[in-house]
Amino acid sequence: MGQARQLAIALSLALLAPSLWAQSDVTIPAVFEEVTERARDLATKDYADNPPTLPEALREIDYDVYRTIRFRGENALWRDESLFSVQLFHPGFLYDRPVTINLVEDGEIRHLPFQKRFFSYDGDAASLAEHDLSGAGFAGFRVHYPLNRTDHHDEFLVFLGATYFRIVGRGQRYGLSARGLAIDTASPRGEEFPAFREFWLFQPEPDATTMHVVALLDSPSLSGAYHFTVTPGERVSMEVEARLFAREDVNKLGIAPLTSMFFHGSPSPRPADDFRPRAHDSDGLLMHTSAGEWIWRPLTNPRELRITRLRDESPAGFGLTQRKRDFDSYLDTALHYERRPSQWVEPLSEWGPGSVELVEIPTDSETNDNIVAYWVPEQPMTAGEERTYRYRTSTFDASLPQQSLASVVRARQGRATAPDQNEPPPRGHRQFVVDFRGGELSTLDDSHPVEAQLSASTGKVEQLRVERLPDGKTWRASFRLLPDGKTPMDLRLLLTLRGQPMTETWNYVWNPDELR
Numbered sequence: 279m280g281q282a283r284q285l286a287i288a289l290s291l292a293l294l295a296p297s298l299w300a301q302s303d304v305t306i307p308a309v310f311e312e313v314t315e316r317a318r319d320l321a322t323k324d325y326a327d328n329p330p331t332l333p334e335a336l337r338e339i340d341y342d343v344y345r346t347i348r349f350r351g352e353n354a355l356w357r358d359e360s361l362f363s364v365q366l367f368h369p370g371f372l373y374d375r376p377v378t379i380n381l382v383e384d385g386e387i388r389h390l391p392f393q394k395r396f397f398s399y400d401g402d403a404a405s406l407a408e409h410d411l412s413g414a415g416f417a418g419f420r421v422h423y424p425l426n427r428t429d430h431h432d433e434f435l436v437f438l439g440a441t442y443f444r445i446v447g448r449g450q451r452y453g454l455s456a457r458g459l460a461i462d463t464a465s466p467r468g469e470e471f472p473a474f475r476e477f478w479l480f481q482p483e484p485d486a487t488t489m490h491v492v493a494l495l496d497s498p499s500l501s502g503a504y505h506f507t508v509t510p511g512e513r514v515s516m517e518v519e520a521r522l523f524a525r526e527d528v529n530k531l532g533i534a535p536l537t538s539m540f541f542h543g544s545p546s547p548r549p550a551d552d553f554r555p556r557a558h559d560s561d562g563l564l565m566h567t568s569a570g571e572w573i574w575r576p577l578t579n580p581r582e583l584r585i586t587r588l589r590d591e592s593p594a595g596f597g598l599t600q601r602k603r604d605f606d607s608y609l610d611t612a613l614h615y616e617r618r619p620s621q622w623v624e625p626l627s628e629w630g631p632g633s634v635e636l637v638e639i640p641t642d643s644e645t646n647d648n649i650v651a652y653w654v655p656e657q658p659m660t661a662g663e664e665r666t667y668r669y670r671t672s673t674f675d676a677s678l679p680q681q682s683l684a685s686v687v688r689a690r691q692g693r694a695t696a697p698d699q700n701e702p703p704p705r706g707h708r709q710f711v712v713d714f715r716g717g718e719l720s721t722l723d724d725s726h727p728v729e730a731q732l733s734a735s736t737g738k739v740e741q742l743r744v745e746r747l748p749d750g751k752t753w754r755a756s757f758r759l760l761p762d763g764k765t766p767m768d769l770r771l772l773l774t775l776r777g778q779p780m781t782e783t784w785n786y787v788w789n790p791d792e793l794r
Contacts, residue, residue: 313503320501321523335409336370344371346401367417376415378476423510440471445514447673453559453618460532464637472497500524515672528659532652534623540577541644545689566594572782587633597622619673626668631656684719684781694758708759719780720751730755735768737761761790
């Protein structure tokens, strides 16, 4: 996923041309408009896939060498001048196509050249300090802020590789990643990875709690201009405006992609030879529809590539969630999955008809990101077309403040056997239990007529029951599932009181061939 610098000569010349860059009053809107014009102009030209331009000494370094190169904290940009400070990533290893970094300070734009003094070269990387690395550029950058304590600047935002970026809120550790754009993900023709080629970092005022970043994107199919408005806190929030210009037809445009990992955990029937009850960065896809329905779709590690879609018209939001926030759910003292962030995407403009697409990829290792979710517009983007998407993406923990309905706290399945059966039923006959807690549901008494609404796309469901559990706050829906051969079953379940929803909708796709 290395970044590519596509316009090394053309963009350098553009910086010298008469434009807004020459003005003394360089504002955020003015720079964004100029980058927008650059992106629009790029889309009218053939895509130039320039080769890597790294100095020879950096072209063959491996991970062991790369990880010993460290940014010197005392050289952080804006250190002691702002609540925000910026550190840079060294090029090399996977990052063989550096990006251009520009600083916008005091109404002027200044290109930031690569300097070895920014970095320490230790261990296996010591010999690199003797080489001429001028013109190497940077792989990306990370932003620090006093997020958890006032006396320490925590890293909370990273831009590194293609259009990937990661954010963490207070008390969280890096987990899932976001992307600026996805093109043809999980398609037969193969995925195209756009890349941010150039960044403009705006120095915040000394006491400002918001930072602005503008980026230029390029790809064989399109180009784009992005404006990120970043606000750290308990929940880190980024408002994004993406202006896209199609160079070619784009069949599947993935807006606001989120990439994560699900190795194992309930309710998947996959056995795991692991001392940990579960291992994942995210355990479910959450969607808030334009009609007000909250949908929870648990993630799986499938046997084969799986693509599912949730259709809507201008959704209220979607995201990947890590709901289990206690150590006992993972028992991992090294990776602390209970501290991985959930991330929410909230459109700030009309997105029209389309669908949230979820891609689940088989993996035999937790080192592989195998989950992707994004919005796909119903209408493909055609060559010469321009589109703008605005949205807010933000971190959270187990739940969103605006979700007042009860949510799924546990879902499990097993073979649908009974103690008095002489012969067990086929293994494909499954017993499901789904537990809900929260909102008004947790205040109800046994005497309230809580009902389960359950539908299945194929097969049969039977013995549907609802009961309140001994803790007095959790309600359980249980049922038996009888598949129709090997046909997948799309299940939808929610609890209601006198016809009114008390819970989110549990939406699970059961594939009989997942039994192993």
